[in-house]
């Protein structure tokens with residue numbers, strides 16, 4: 001009797017465990033794609049900006065060539081190449097993002113901004129007989145972020161900024177929060193290279209998710225941002241006196257909820 005009761009109990013237990021395991025398997029396989037966190041969305045939006053900016057920097061010499069008319073750096077070309085760069089950077093396709101999600105809406109708004117900037121730049125970029133046209137990666141980035149303000153419809157903003165003492169264009173000046181993170185976190189010698197910072201903070205009276213990513217001077221930047229400080233670069237601006245590997249800027253993303 002005792003043995004029978006024990007066996008019965010064991011088999012009930014086995015059935016229950018089996019059902020529990022099955023229900024886990026089913027719930028996992030039928031779960032919709034996971035909703036992205038604000039952190040994932042902000043990094044994705046910043047990564048697309050970097051991916052598109054790289055298209056311009058990789059073709060800077062070509063864009064500055066006075067002997068060529070049509071450069072072939074159209075909005076379609078920049079978007080297609082930026083998508084390839086994004087895929088290389090993240091392993092994910094921009095086209096796979098759910099269009100109805102906030103992530104999908106912001107990426108779409110950013111692509112619209114890139115298209116507008118590139119369409120409007122065509123006449124200048126394709127002008128034969130002119131070398132330097134002032135169409136630099138940072139200028140491209142600023143124009144995209146300014147257009148994103150409208151296309152994202154107030155849901156989010158992106159900005160390419162820099163330490164206060166290094167800012168070239170006043171439109172790129174860091175706000176208090178950005179300057180504080182740049183100075184106290186990114187410029188701290190103990191801060192791990194490349195690590196972003198994020199928190200929920202008040203922006204113009206609204207609660208928002210803020211994320212900021214550091215950017216560093218590479219060799220290719222120093223012709224304009226390097227030594228000697230104050231000397232004119234080829235664009236006519238004053239060099240910052242920056243050195244290789246130094247914190248030179250930051251991409252700042254705000255998502256309003």
Ligand code: HEC
Nearest residue numbers: 138139142161162166167168169172220221224235248249
């Ligand atoms: C040909 C000269 C030139 C080169 C090379 C260059 N920059 Fe700049 N950079 C500029 C100019 C000019 C601006 C101002 C752009 C604007 O009007 O928004 C600028 C703006 C910036 C900004 C935005 C903040 C600000 O100061 O207005 C950052 C960040 C920046 N550059 C970082 C870099 C980094 C990092 C590199 C190398 C990967 C680089 N730049 C290469 C000329 C240059």
